[in-house]
Amino acid sequence: xxxxxxxxxxxxxxxxxxxxxxxxxxxxxxxxxxxxxxxxxxxxxxxxxxxxxxxxxxxxxxxxxxxxxxxxxxxxxxxxxxxxxxxxxxxxxxxxxxxxxxxxxxxxxxxxxxxxxxxxxxxxxxxxxxxxxxxxxxxxxxxxxxxxxxxxxxxxxxxxxxxxxxxxxxxxxxxxxxxxxxxxxxxxxxxxxxxxxxxxxxxxxxxxxxxxxxxxxxxxxxxxxxxxxxxxxxxxxxxxxxxxxxxxxxxxxxxxxxxxxxxxxxxxxxxxxxxxxxxxxxxxxxxxxxxxxxxxxxxxxxxxxxxxxxxxxxxxxxxxxxxxxxxxxxxxxxxxxxxxxxxxxxxxxxxxxxxxxxxxxxxxxxxxxxxxxxxxxxxxxxxxxxxxxxxxxxxxxxxxxxxxxxxxxxxxxxxxxxxxxxxxxxxxxxxxxxxxxxxxxxxxxxxxxxxxxxxxxxx
Amino acid sequence: xxxxxxxxxxxxxxxxxxxxxxxxxxxxxxxxxxxxxxxxxxxxxxxxxxxxxxxxxxxxxxxxxxxxxxxxxxxxxxxxxxxxxxxxxxxxxxxxxxxxxxxxxxxxxxxxxxxxxxxxxxxxxxxxxxxxxxxxxxxxxxxxxxxxxxxxxxxxxxxxxxxxxxxxxxxxxxxxxxxxxxxxxxxxxxxxxxxxxxxxxxxxxxxxxxxxxxxxxxxxxxxxxxxxxxxxxxxxxxxxxxxxxxxxxxxxxxxxxxxxxxxxxxxxxxxxxxxxxxxxxxxxxxxxxxxxxxxxxxxxxxxxxxxxxxxxxxxxxxxxxxxxxxxxxxxxxxxxxxx
Numbered sequence: 001x002x003x004x005x006x007x008x009x010x011x012x013x014x015x016x017x018x019x020x021x022x023x024x025x026x027x028x029x030x031x032x033x034x035x036x037x038x039x040x041x042x043x044x045x046x047x048x049x050x051x052x053x054x055x056x057x058x059x060x061x062x063x064x065x066x067x068x069x070x071x072x073x074x075x076x077x078x079x080x081x082x083x084x085x086x087x088x089x090x091x092x093x094x095x096x097x098x099x100x101x102x103x104x105x106x107x108x109x110x111x112x113x114x115x116x117x118x119x120x121x122x123x124x125x126x127x128x129x130x131x132x133x134x135x136x137x138x139x140x141x142x143x144x145x146x147x148x149x150x151x152x153x154x155x156x157x158x159x160x161x162x163x164x165x166x167x168x169x170x171x172x173x174x175x176x177x178x179x180x181x182x183x184x185x186x187x188x189x190x191x192x193x194x195x196x197x198x199x200x201x202x203x204x205x206x207x208x209x210x211x212x213x214x215x216x217x218x219x220x221x222x223x224x225x226x227x228x229x230x231x232x233x234x235x236x237x238x239x240x241x242x243x244x245x246x247x248x249x250x251x252x253x254x255x256x257x258x259x260x261x262x263x264x265x266x267x268x269x270x271x272x273x274x275x276x277x278x279x280x281x282x283x284x285x286x287x288x289x290x291x292x293x294x295x296x297x298x299x300x301x302x303x304x305x306x307x308x309x310x311x312x313x314x315x316x317x318x319x320x321x322x323x324x325x326x327x328x329x330x331x332x333x334x335x336x337x338x339x340x341x342x343x344x345x346x347x348x349x350x351x352x353x354x355x356x357x358x359x360x361x362x363x364x365x366x367x368x369x370x371x372x373x374x375x376x377x378x379x380x381x382x383x384x385x386x387x388x389x390x391x392x393x394x395x396x397x398x399x400x401x402x403x404x405x406x407x408x409x410x411x412x413x414x415x416x417x418x419x420x421x422x423x424x425x426x427x428x429x430x431x432x433x434x435x436x437x438x439x440x441x442x443x444x445x446x447x448x449x450x451x452x453x454x455x456x457x458x459x
Numbered sequence: 460x461x462x463x464x465x466x467x468x469x470x471x472x473x474x475x476x477x478x479x480x481x482x483x484x485x486x487x488x489x490x491x492x493x494x495x496x497x498x499x500x501x502x503x504x505x506x507x508x509x510x511x512x513x514x515x516x517x518x519x520x521x522x523x524x525x526x527x528x529x530x531x532x533x534x535x536x537x538x539x540x541x542x543x544x545x546x547x548x549x550x551x552x553x554x555x556x557x558x559x560x561x562x563x564x565x566x567x568x569x570x571x572x573x574x575x576x577x578x579x580x581x582x583x584x585x586x587x588x589x590x591x592x593x594x595x596x597x598x599x600x601x602x603x604x605x606x607x608x609x610x611x612x613x614x615x616x617x618x619x620x621x622x623x624x625x626x627x628x629x630x631x632x633x634x635x636x637x638x639x640x641x642x643x644x645x646x647x648x649x650x651x652x653x654x655x656x657x658x659x660x661x662x663x664x665x666x667x668x669x670x671x672x673x674x675x676x677x678x679x680x681x682x683x684x685x686x687x688x689x690x691x692x693x694x695x696x697x698x699x700x701x702x703x704x705x706x707x708x709x710x711x712x713x714x715x716x717x718x719x720x721x722x723x724x725x726x727x728x729x730x731x732x733x734x735x736x737x738x739x740x741x742x743x744x745x746x747x748x749x750x751x752x753x754x755x756x757x758x759x760x761x762x763x764x765x766x767x768x769x770x771x772x773x774x775x776x777x778x779x780x781x782x783x784x785x786x787x788x789x790x791x792x793x794x795x796x797x798x
Contacts, residue, residue, distance in 0.1 A: 065565030068521055069558035075525055079532055080550045083543030083611075087536045091758050094533030098765055101526050102772040108518035109779040113786060120786075133779075170764040397610050398547045411555055415562055422566045 008402045009081045009395035014377075015405065016074050018370060019412040023067030025369050028138045028187070029194020030060045031107075035131035037221065042124045047439055048214050049221075051432060054118065056198065059423055061115065066419050070412075071104075081401065085384050085394035088165060092158050093148050095170040100144035107137025139187060146186050149376070150178035154247055155385050181243040182376075185236035189328075189372065192229035193365040196331060198222045200362035203355040205432075211350055214432045219350075219358070220342075226361075227335035233328055238292070245293030248386070249302035251379040254313040255321035256289055257282075261303040265289040270322055273315065313379045320375040327368030334361055464763055465756035468534035469745070471769055472527060473738045479523035480734065481638060481727060486520045487585035488639020489513060490560070492662065494582025497575070504655045505643065510568055511793075512646055516783065517564055521557070533765055537755035541746050544611035545604045546595060553591040560584040586632060593631040597624045600685045601747030623680040630673040634730070637666040641709070641726050645719040656719075664713050671706060674733065685747065691740035698736035705729035 034053045041049030075097075079086045110133040121127045151157075157173030158165040199222035205215045244252040252258070257268050257279055267289040271282020287297040294301075304312055334357055341347040341354065380386060384394040489509045496502040532539045543550075559580055567577040598604055603618050604611060618624055640663035647656040682689035692699065705728045712722035743751045756762060787793055 062565055064518070065562045068518055069561040072521060072525055072557055072561075073554045075529060076550055076554050079528070079539040079543035080547045081543075083540045086532055086539030086543060090532050090536030090539055091761055094529075094536070094757060094761055095764050095768060097529050098533050099768055099772075101522065101529050102768070102775065105519070105522045105526065105772075105776055106779065108522050109776070109783055112516055112518060113783060117786065166758070168758040168760045170761050396544060396547055398544065400548050404547070404551050407551070407555065411558060415558065418562070418566055 005397060005399060005401050006392045006395045008405055010391065012081055012401060012405045012408060013074075013077060015408055015412065016070060016077055017373070017377075019416070020067070020070040020074055021369060021373055022366060023063050023070060024142075025190045025193050025366070026060070026063045026197070027067040028142050028190040029192075029197075030056060030063075031111075031131060031134045031138050032191055033194055033198055033222065033225065034060065035128070035135050036225065037218075038128050038131065040221065042128060046217075047436065048217050051214070051435060051439065052218050052221075055427070055432060055435075057115065058426060061111075062419060062423055062426070064111065066415050068108075069415070073408075081396050082384070082394045083396055085389065088163075088389060088394075089151075089385055091165050092155075092168050092170070092173045093151050096144040096147045096151075096174045100141050100148075103137045103140035103144060105137075107134050107141065110134050110137065142186055142190065143183050144174075146183045147174045147176070147179045150176050150182045152383075152385050153182075153376075153380055154178035155388055160388065177247055178243065181236070181239045185233070185240050185372075188229055188232040188236045189369060192226060192233045192331060193369055195222045195226035195229055196358075196361045196365035199226055200359045203358035206350060207352065207355050207359065209431075212433060214436065216350070223335050223338045223358070226331065227339060230328065230332040230335055234332055237325065237328060241292050242294070245301060250304060250307045250311070251313055251317075252293065253302060253304040254315055254379060255317050255375065257315060257318050258289060258301055259304050261300060261306060263290065263300045264298045265293075265301040267292060268318075277315075311382065313381050317375050317379045320371050320378065324368055324371040324375055327364050327371065331361055331365060331368070334358065464759065464766055465534065465752050467766055468530075468756065468762060469742075469752050471766075472530050472534065473735070475523060475527045475530065477731060477734050479520075479527055480634075480730065482516075482520045482523055484589070484635045484638035485642045486513060486517060486639075487589055488635045488637075489643065490564075490581045490585030491636065492639065492643065492659075494578050494585075496658075497578060501658060504652075504658055505647075508643065508647055508650060508652060508655050512643075512787065513564070513568075516787070517561070519780075519783070521561060524557075530765070530769075534757055534762065535745055535750060535752075535755040536757055537750045538745060541604060541606075541611055541749050542595065542598070545598060545613040548613075549591055549594045553588060556584045556588045556591060560588065586635070589631040589635050590628045593627050594618070594624070597621070597627050599741065599744070599746050600681070600688065601744070602684065604746065604749070606749065621684070623677070623684045626673060626677040626680050630670070630677045633666055633670040633673045637663060637670040638726060638730070640666055641713070641719075641723050644713070645723045648719040660713060660716060664710075667706075667710055667713070688740050688747070691742070692736055695736045695739060698732045698739075702729050702733040702736065705732065 034056050037049045037056065038053035041047070041051075041053060110130050114127070114130040114134060117127060117130070151173050154176045155173070156176045157169040157171070159167040199219055202215045202219035202222060206212075206219065209215075241252065256265075257271075257273070258265055259277070264287040266287065267285040268279060269283040269285065271279050274280050290299040290301055291297050293299060338354065338358070341351075382390050382392075384391045489512075493502065493506055493509050496505050563577045563580050567581065597618065598613070600623065603614050603621070605614065606612075640659050644656055644659035644663050647659055678689070678692070681692075705725045709722050709725040709729060712718050712725065743753065745752060745755055757765075
């Protein structure tokens with residue numbers, strides 16, 4: 001039987017995670033961007049940046065809502081769709097899961113306060129300080145949940161006895177060898193994607209309505225953040241590749257179609273496989289894989305042939321890997337080019353092609369995140385907990401899972417459409433320029449009118 | 460029973476479930492009242508009240524729930540195997556309802572205002588979610604889940620024809636409306652909003668009677684379904700008596716129309732004592748007869764780690780929650796809409 005409950009279980013989880021990761025990435029990244037914009041606004045006493053922080057937050061809340069509900073869904077689905085996995089691994093990974101909820105709790109509390117206290121504090125830095133627990137909470141959630149995923153890739157902190165995990169060390173399991181490189185990569189790429197998103201929105205508005213001060217400031221600020229984090233993402237990717245070469249060589253070998261263990265291994269870019277598993281039409285970078293894996297052009301890289309056939313990941317991950325790396329470098333190049341044009345006085349960094357490329361960077365960045373996770377997860381097949389539990393042992397046995405796939409598909413289509421619809425209405429009916437005028441007007445009135453009524457201050 | 464990490468674990472979880480019961484009831488009931496008020500043309504009276512309280516806290520409510528079940532599976536991994544397998548369908552329905560409710564609340568409140576479809580979904584799911592979640596409580600009584608060759612199945616026919624199941628669903632619905640109306644009456648009184656106060660006081664008084672009837676019916680059917688649990692609860696007769704006593708105080712205060720804060724505290728105590736009488740009576744089973752508190756508990760190292768993290772987490776959360784309360788619940792100016 002090919003299409004069975006196991007496959008449907010995988011599809012349900014894959015669907016929920018693919019949808020959730022869009023909003024999770026936004027949820028991790030945007031608070032940092034809001035914090036930066038609000039801080040710059042207070043520092044420079046520039047209304048534009050403050051309004052930017054406000055408008056980003058308003059849009060952010062809508063996406064947070066979808067992030068929260070899909071996050072709840074995936075948390076529940078872990079137990080519903082993979083009951084045997086949770087029964088076994090729950091003993092070892094309950095700690096980071098539990099702490100993730102705390103981090104989320106912390107973030108939720110302060111997000112609520114942040115949203116409803118814009119004008120309640122006399123000192124603007126007090127309100128800005130509220131972003132600190134939000135940014136921290138979001139990053140901590142990412143850290144804890146990524147450590148769970150790290151455990152599934154690189155299990156540790158227990159002894160297996162008679163099918164049970166014994167002698168459990170919760171902290172050892174949480175700080176497994178995969179955790180540092182994974183967390184670094186997840187956070188850097190999330191911040192990169194968030195910056196790409198906001199830069200893309202600013203570029204889009206310039207293309208549509210011309211270069212207003214507000215949009216120009218937003219674009220420049222976010223392109224700077226994008227440059228920083230796409231650079232860090234490249235470093236994080238390199239760290240991850242080195243981790244794989246050492247600890248999970250079959251995943252790297254599958255990504256690189258590196259079938260035989262050899263020294264001075266080539267890096268293979270694109271191409272396809274013929275019926276005899278020979279690589280056709282690919283770009284070979286001599287000895288680059290060895291260098292990528294061990295910083296040494298002549299190092300030995302483990303090949304797929306050292307693993308039993310039923311423990312090899314699917315070879316399709318090669319394309320996921322290549323595309324992910326391609327997206328990362330494209331975004332790095334894009335932000336570098338923007339600043340080159342900016343510094344090179346004769347050129348205009350706001351030319352239409354540049355702006356279009358920045359807008360195009362938005363779907364590209366999200367695609368990169370999805371591809372990266374697909375590669376990480378499909379590359380772990382056939383394992384649920386690598387080396388300990390195979391996917392088919394972990395899944396539910398209920399045939400209802402097939403129907404649920406379609407029900408959830410429908411739900412996510414509905415939520416996604418509604419989210420886009422509401423966000424469009426929120427910003428189209430209320431452009432930044434109108435809001436800026438309103439702010440200027442209320443300020444004038446406040447100056448002109450009697451200023452005796454006391455407002456603000458911590459009640 | 461000796462006081463060990465698994466007892467501490469289940470007690471902590473039970474307290475959190477109680478917390479969720481209160482905050483979620485306010486939220487679920489508010490959705491229903493908002494929709495009902497729109498239908499009867501009273502929405503101008505209470506909508507502002509509801510959204511002013513709910514907007515800053517709706518996400519927190521959701522976390523209480525996630526906290527409970529992540530904690531349950533953390534402390535008792537066997538629960539994942541049994542409940543996870545048996546609840547795939549009802550659990551997924553609950554996920555979908557929660558997803559629709561949470562996101563549409565945000566769409567309505569932060570996005571496009573005054574959409575009757577959003578409001579309907581928000582109101583209807585507010586009643587369906589407690590009904591679907593209370594199924595898990597029914598299952599814990601045993602007799603609905605069976606295991607053969609390691610495969611867990613849920614007997615839907617037994618579940619849908621069980622008077623116990625329906626009485627617990629009824630109790631969930633009526634208490635949601637009673638708790639919510641009492642809280643909103645209290646919030647309206649803080650806001651000095653007389654018309655809203657009168658409306659919510661009327662709702663609270665109305666829903667008090669079905670709540671207490673549903674409570675007695677549930678206990679009656681419990682005695683037929685799981686006599687051990689029933690007998691254990693009867694041994695805690697003083698807790699149940701206390702609950703009835705608090706209920707009478709609440710009723711009297713609502714009827715007299717004063718001290719709404721005290722009335723709501725009384726209501727919280729009423730549910731607290733009944734909830735704990737039910738929970739302690741359930742001991743030692745988490746799922747009768749498959750999971751017991753001792754047999755299903757996680758490894759000691761993990762149990763202790765969870766308890767440590769829990770205490771550390773509380774040190775972080777309690778001051779934060781206190782700040783929320785100070786800013787949005789007990790700040791008279793905010794409640795009255797001046798801020």
